[in-house]
Amino acid sequence: MKLQALQQSYANRGRSNSFRGPSALDSSVDGGTTAAVKSPASIFWLILHCFCCLISLVLGFRFSRLVFFLLFSTSSINNLYTSTTTSFGTASDIAETLSFTSSNRNLSPLVVNNTSTVATTSRVVVGRHGIRIRPWPHPDLKEVMKAHKIIEAVQREQRVQYGIKNPKTLIAITPTYVRTFQALHLTGLMHTLMNLPYDVVWIVVEAGGATNETAALLAKSKLQIKHIGFEKKIPIFWEARHKIESQMRLQALRVVREEKLDGIVMFADDSNMHSLELFDDIQKVEWIGAISVGILAHSTHSDDDPFEVQKTMDEKDDKKSESPLPVQGPACNSSDQLIGWHTFNSRVYKGKHANYIGDMAIVLPRKLEWSGFVMNSRLVWKEAEFRPDWIKDLDMVVAGDGNDDIESPLSLLKDSSMVEPLGSCGKKVMLWWLRAEARADSKFPAGWTIDPPLEVTIPAKRTPWPDAPLELPSNVGKTTIVTQDNTTEKRATKTRTPRTKRTSRGKRKRESRNADARRNSGERIEN
Amino acid sequence: MRNSSWGFLLMFLSAFLLDLDAFELRKGQKTERISGSAGDVLEDDPVGRLKVFVYELPSKYNKKILQKDPRCLNHMFAAEIYMHRFLLSSPVRTLNPEEADWFYTPVYTTCDLTPNGLPLPFKSPRMMRSAIQLISSNWPYWNRTEGADHFFIVPHDFGACFHYQEEKAIERGILPLLQRATLVQTFGQRNHVCLKDGSITVPPYAPPQKMQSHLIPPSIPRSIFVYFRGLGARAAVWENFKDNPLFDISTEHPTTYYEDMQRAVFCLCPLGWAPWSPRLVEAVIFGCIPVIIADDIVLPFADAIPWEDIGVYVDEKDVPNLDTILTSIPTEVILRKQRLLANPSMKQAMLFPHPAQPGDAFHQILNGLARKLPHDKSVYLRKGEKVLNWTAGPLADLKPW
Numbered sequence: 001m002k003l004q005a006l007q008q009s010y011a012n013r014g015r016s017n018s019f020r021g022p023s024a025l026d027s028s029v030d031g032g033t034t035a036a037v038k039s040p041a042s043i044f045w046l047i048l049h050c051f052c053c054l055i056s057l058v059l060g061f062r063f064s065r066l067v068f069f070l071l072f073s074t075s076s077i078n079n080l081y082t083s084t085t086t087s088f089g090t091a092s093d094i095a096e097t098l099s100f101t102s103s104n105r106n107l108s109p110l111v112v113n114n115t116s117t118v119a120t121t122s123r124v125v126v127g128r129h130g131i132r133i134r135p136w137p138h139p140d141l142k143e144v145m146k147a148h149k150i151i152e153a154v155q156r157e158q159r160v161q162y163g164i165k166n167p168k169t170l171i172a173i174t175p176t177y178v179r180t181f182q183a184l185h186l187t188g189l190m191h192t193l194m195n196l197p198y199d200v201v202w203i204v205v206e207a208g209g210a211t212n213e214t215a216a217l218l219a220k221s222k223l224q225i226k227h228i229g230f231e232k233k234i235p236i237f238w239e240a241r242h243k244i245e246s247q248m249r250l251q252a253l254r255v256v257r258e259e260k261l262d263g264i265v266m267f268a269d270d271s272n273m274h275s276l277e278l279f280d281d282i283q284k285v286e287w288i289g290a291i292s293v294g295i296l297a298h299s300t301h302s303d304d305d306p307f308e309v310q311k312t313m314d315e316k317d318d319k320k321s322e323s324p325l326p327v328q329g330p331a332c333n334s335s336d337q338l339i340g341w342h343t344f345n346s347r348v349y350k351g352k353h354a355n356y357i358g359d360m361a362i363v364l365p366r367k368l369e370w371s372g373f374v375m376n377s378r379l380v381w382k383e384a385e386f387r388p389d390w391i392k393d394l395d396m397v398v399a400g401d402g403n404d405d406i407e408s409p410l411s412l413l414k415d416s417s418m419v420e421p422l423g424s425c426g427k428k429v430m431l432w433w434l435r436a437e438a439r440a441d442s443k444f445p446a447g448w449t450i451d452p453p454l455e456v457t458i459p460a461k462r463t464p465w466p467d468a469p470l471e472l473p474s475n476v477g478k479t480t481i482v483t484q485d486n487t488t489e490k491r492a493t494k495t496r497t498p499r500t501k502r503t504s505r506g507k508r509k510r511e512s513r514n515a516d517a518r519r520n521s522g523e524r525i526e527n
Numbered sequence: 528m529r530n531s532s533w534g535f536l537l538m539f540l541s542a543f544l545l546d547l548d549a550f551e552l553r554k555g556q557k558t559e560r561i562s563g564s565a566g567d568v569l570e571d572d573p574v575g576r577l578k579v580f581v582y583e584l585p586s587k588y589n590k591k592i593l594q595k596d597p598r599c600l601n602h603m604f605a606a607e608i609y610m611h612r613f614l615l616s617s618p619v620r621t622l623n624p625e626e627a628d629w630f631y632t633p634v635y636t637t638c639d640l641t642p643n644g645l646p647l648p649f650k651s652p653r654m655m656r657s658a659i660q661l662i663s664s665n666w667p668y669w670n671r672t673e674g675a676d677h678f679f680i681v682p683h684d685f686g687a688c689f690h691y692q693e694e695k696a697i698e699r700g701i702l703p704l705l706q707r708a709t710l711v712q713t714f715g716q717r718n719h720v721c722l723k724d725g726s727i728t729v730p731p732y733a734p735p736q737k738m739q740s741h742l743i744p745p746s747i748p749r750s751i752f753v754y755f756r757g758l759g760a761r762a763a764v765w766e767n768f769k770d771n772p773l774f775d776i777s778t779e780h781p782t783t784y785y786e787d788m789q790r791a792v793f794c795l796c797p798l799g800w801a802p803w804s805p806r807l808v809e810a811v812i813f814g815c816i817p818v819i820i821a822d823d824i825v826l827p828f829a830d831a832i833p834w835e836d837i838g839v840y841v842d843e844k845d846v847p848n849l850d851t852i853l854t855s856i857p858t859e860v861i862l863r864k865q866r867l868l869a870n871p872s873m874k875q876a877m878l879f880p881h882p883a884q885p886g887d888a889f890h891q892i893l894n895g896l897a898r899k900l901p902h903d904k905s906v907y908l909r910k911g912e913k914v915l916n917w918t919a920g921p922l923a924d925l926k927p928w
Contacts, residue, residue: 131763134847139771146854147752147773153858154792154865155748162746 164283169199169263171256171377175248176270177207177234178214180438183448185270186214190221192274198283200224201261205248208233213447228255236356236440242366245269246406249370250398257380257394265377267370271434278430281422282374287388288409289420292329293372294432295344297353297362327429328365329372330421338421343367358439365433366407372431373409374422380412390415558870559863561837565830565898569872570886573893574618577900580627581614582662584634588654592638599638603731603805604646604713606888607635607680609879613889629709629896630668630677634658637683648689650928652702652920655679655689657928659704673914674708675906678896681705682731686712688721696721703919707906709899711892713803715825722825727895729888730827733808735880741785745814751775753853754791754815756784757806763846764797764820771850788813792861793839793853795820797846803827808877811837814868816861818853820846828876828891830898837867 172193176182193200203226206214210229218225230248234241249267256265264282268274282289331340346353346364354361378386380394392412410416423430438444445451561569589611593599599608611633614620621627636651663669669677681687685696687705697720701710706723714721715728722728752773755764768774775791788794794810798821807826810817817838819826826834834840841852867873875886883889908914918925 131766132844132847133763133766137767137770137847139773139850143850143854144773147850150854150856150858150861151750151752151792154861155750157862157865158746158748162744 164280167198167283169201169261170196170279170282171201171203171261171263171265172268173203173205173249173252173265174268174270175205175207175230175245175252176214178211179234179440180442180444181436182214182270183217183444185436186217188273189268189270190218190223192276193223193268194221195276196279198279199263201226201263203228203252203255205230205252207244207248216447226255228252234357238354238356238363238435241357246370250394250406253380253394256377257382260381261377263377264374265380266374269369269371269433271436272371273432273434275430277428278423281428281430284422285374285376285420287379287391287418287420288373288375288413289422290330290338290341290426291372291374291421291423291431292327292342292426292429293365293369294429295326295328295365296432296434297326297344297349297364328367328369328433329423329429330419330426332421332425336421336425338417338419341368342426356440357437358442363435363437365435368408368410369433370408371433373419375409388418390418559866561832561867561870561873563829563831563833568831568894568898569876569891571890571894571897572885573890573897576897577619577628577893578621578626579614579617579619579629579631579893579896580621580624580668581611581631581633582666584632584658584661588634588658592635596638596640598640598644599635601734602640602644602646603733604637604682605732606682606713606729606879607637609732609881610680610711610889610892611635612881613883617883617889617893619893624666624668627668628676628900628902630662632658632662632677632679634679636681636689645691646683648683648691651683651689652699652924653926653928655687655702656704656924671908672707672902672906673908674705676902678709678711678727679705680711682711682713682729684714685721686710686714686726687723699921702924703916706915709896713827715803715827715829716821717823717825719823725899727892728803728825728827728829729892730808730877731803731805732879733805733812733877735878738785738809738812742813743786743789747790749790749792751787751791753793753795753818753849754787755795755797755806756780756787757795757797763843764795764849767847768849773850785809785813788815791815793818796838797821798824798843807838811868811877812874814865816864816868818849820849827888828895831891831894832873832876833867837864837873839864 170193174186174189176186193202200223202218202221202223204214204218205228207230209231210227215227218227228251230244230251232244232247234244253265255261264285266282278291282291325342326344327342328344329342330338331342333339344365344367346367349362349364352361353364379391381387382393382395384393390413392414394412397406397412406412410419413419560567563569589608593608599605611631614631614633624630634654636654637646637648639647639650641647659669659674679687681689683689684691685693687701687710688696688699689702690696690699700720701723710723710726711729712722712726713729713731715726716722753768753775755774755776757778764774765776765778768776775787776795781787788809792815794806794813794815794817796804796806796810796817796819798804803821803824803826807817807819809815818841819834819838820841820843822843826832826838839853839856841849845852872886875884876888876891879888
């Protein structure tokens with residue numbers, strides 16, 4: 001309804017300032033005269049109309065509109081008028097006038113204004129000024145930067161308002177040892193910790209004593225690291241390894257106790273995967289909290305499908321407590337209170353799991369993994385006044401060094417119902433447990449730098465350098481040129497016979513290519 | 528004696544300091560007090576400050592119209608219906624007209640809708656006239672003051688001018704019979720025929736439940752600089768800024784429109800058919816700083832809400848420089864605006880919830896009416912004195928409804 005009314009009003013307006021071309025003017029000029037009688041003015045307009053039509057055909061748009069605008073507009077266009085009337089002859093002249101008019105800034109917004117008001121009725125113009133467009137409607141770089149600074153400030157304020165207030169230091173405890181996959185796991189964990197907006201103290205306990213290799217890896221981060229050596233070495237068997245790892249974590253807890261580190265302790269195993277949301281969530285812990293851990297018990301080349309086995313188990317026992325989901329963590333009732341634990345059901349995998357590191361089978365976690373717990377560091381401090389009554393003293397639980405082993409931090413509690421379930425009561429999994437290891441005897445380059453250079457395993461078939469070994473400068477890049485040298489040598493000895501075989505077809509091409517290559521490489525090496 | 532006085536002084540000081548802290552940490556977020564030209568009045572309680580008498584009109588003026596077209600309950604002008612319902616059950620209502628300060632006439636003039644849902648104002652003048660004739664002949668209170676202590680809710684585009692086209696509305700002017708009454712309308716523009724002195728400008732109706740259901744957690748970072756979704760009428764903005772990555776503007780309304788507004792720093796509120804726009808209400812609810820592009824506009828509850836401190840005013844002629852204007856606002860000013868917007872009383876004042884809640888738009892209207900009390904002695908006419916011209920206006924309006 002409104003649109004129709006507007007259309008009407010604009011049609012009315014359109015009728016009053018007509019831009020419709022000579023036909024309208026014909027009728028307004030002629031008035032009473034019939035179509036048969038042609039006054040000089042009408043003949044002039046007719047000729048003009050013909051010209052405009054021809055020019056429009058050539059140029060491809062309605063030129064007459066522009067012309068009539070120039071003729072009838074109120075701004076100072078006298079010069080332009082004369083220029084346009086004199087230049088009706090050739091299309092090139094018209095093009096010149098067009099470019100002249102378009103460069104005149106006065107005109108362009110007005111032209112657009114008029115076309116916008118008259119052209120389409122779907123574009124509703126209600127504003128009192130019409131549409132103003134600045135001549136270069138593109139973003140200014142300085143303003144874009146300013147806008148981004150504004151957005152940054154707004155987001156910072158949002159974090160202050162709605163995010164965590166007074167974040168505590170994060171104390172991450174990681175047991176590790178030198179092996180093939182260490183760099184893979186530690187780098188991932190290191191980068192996760194480096195990305196946190198909180199203060200981090202990273203306690204890395206290394207089995208077999210603190211080594212330079214691990215230290216070099218850790219030095220790449222800018223974190224505050226306590227690199228502690230642990231005398232025993234990691235054993236081959238997983239069961240024993242889990243035990244040693246627990247001891248290593250206890251050692252770290254002793255360090256926390258002695259140095260009275262203040263913050264939130266979490267157990268970040270080097271092969272686990274942590275989501276950044278996890279670290280935001282654990283800031284909420286008061287004394288001891290539990291989170292849900294997704295268990296990625298990976299299996300490689302195992303004959304049986306583990307899921308198949310699980311299904312048969314489900315059919316047999318229809319107990320609800322058998323959770324098919326590989327998640328360990330707190331279980332809550334509907335009012336978000338801790339009522340129990342989801343533990344990993346290792347019965348399913350009996351006899352099919354890995355026994356030693358590098359075994360091609362599923363690596364199983366323990367019932368409740370350490371990484372699923374976070375605690376306030378004050379729990380392990382010596383002085384009893386810092387912790388509530390339902391926490392046992394660390395020294396009481398752990399009988400000093402030696403063969404102590406506590407399965408999980410729950411042993412530190414007298415009352416395990418005081419554990420706070422985090423991650424929306426365990427519903428959100430923000431941490432995944434994974435054990436991926438190569439065989440214990442697998443080799444890897446120390447520090448993952450290749451020095452001395454490797455033996456060639458597969459020579460390159462098409463090399464840009466010639467067969468004959470060249471004298472290369474000694475200090476040009478270790479790996480690449482040296483291997484090239486090797487390949488050329490090897491090629492010289494090995495591949496002569498295949499080359500002779502291949503000569504029939506592409507000999508000429510090859511020779512020319514080789515010649516070019518030789519020329520090129522020769523030039524290169526001379527440089 | 529001395530000790531006790533010192534003690535009192537200390538207590539007073541500590542209470543004062545604690546009060547400051549408490550205010551700062553109220554509801555866990557820093558918000559700022561809103562004080563407009565009428566003072567800190569958003570939280571005033573109108574109960575006890577005024578009495579409103581609601582005329583009993585035959586249902587053809589209100590209920591029957593609503594029954595014919597229930598869409599009136601959801602469109603932008605639904606305030607007139609909800610205000611009637613609110614007043615019927617409000618403690619400010621009085622059944623004794625002798626003690627009333629204000630008189631309310633429940634006539635739904637904006638409920639004649641086209642198939643598309645747009646209201647037709649053509650019958651509204653006749654309807655209003657007919658209602659006033661009724662109340663003036665059945666009760667003596669209209670003639671006592673010729674309507675000066677009566678108020679009417681006229682939420683349509685140009686208020687009591689009863690037309691959607693500006694030229695026609697200006698031609699008609701405010702309905703002559705309403706010359707002395709107080710008008711509660713959404714339209715507000717300075718120096719305009721259709722805005723009477725002493726009118727109360729209110730926000731357009733926006734469905735509160737719908738907006739509440741689209742709230743996202745406030746910790747989600749605001750990453751859009753300028754946001755606008757609207758019809759082609761805002762062509763100036765589109766032409767100038769469609770290539771600008773800071774401006775998220777389009778004519779299409781996505782389903783995530785409300786969520787997107789909560790992720791934006793600035794929301795444009797340019798003028799549409801009429802200068803006011805529901806975008807303003809949405810921007811305030813979602814904490815997005817409104818950029819008001821409408822010259823001389825009078826915003827809702829302008830005496831109670833300091834709109835210059837909360838939003839950004841941009842002249843219509845300055846639209847091509849919008850990015851320069853917005854990026855040159857200092858960061859502290861922007862953060863302060865956001866704090867003011869975060870104040871829950873600010874958001875509440877823009878809504879018409881049902882059932883009514885303290886501090887909402889209904890109460891702000893009553894506060895506005897209460898601020899106009901006591902009535903000046905001149906509103907009471909002497910016996911036989913007549914001010915209004917009952918035959919003024921276009922002939923078509925004089926036909927009975």
